[in-house]
Amino acid sequence: MDTVSLAKRRYTTKAYDASRRIPQATVDALLEQLRHSPSSVNSQPWHFIVADSAESKARLAKSTSQGYAYNTPKLLDASHVIVFCTRTEMTEAHLDSVLDQEAADGRFRDDQARAAQNQSRRHY
Ligand SMILES: Cc1cc2nc3c(=O)[nH]c(=O)nc-3n(C[C@H](O)[C@H](O)[C@H](O)COP(=O)(O)O)c2cc1C
Structure with missing residues (x-):
């Protein structure tokens, strides 16, 4: 794959056709890619909120009303809206959960x- 050519062809969509839906298989593949994004020491300090109904998109669009109204139609008309959320704290529960999953995946x-691995991640 020629990634430079892909980078030159890409563009940011600024208006969406509200009548069109991204096929579920494509959405699933995109979410799978998000789930596999690399993070520092595999800390996965995020979660993603996916809005795919008119009601949930309208709820998220409220966040654009104060000073960012030019973004409102994008949220309302897009097939899906994904909010990238970052953890503000690395909790014990999260660190333990990542470690357990790594063990289950046979990483150790x-x-x-x-x-x-536990010590190293907590250090960073
Ligand atoms: C600081 C910053 C704020 C931006 N805010 C918005 C925004 O509110 N709405 C939007 O549609 N694009 C926003 N953009 C995206 C840019 O308009 C542009 O689409 C993006 O940098 C990608 O470039 P491209 O349009 O050539 O693909 C923002 C970009 C930057 C750097």
């Missing part, structure tokens, strides 16, 4: 490797 040769 032994308990020592698991402990080292």
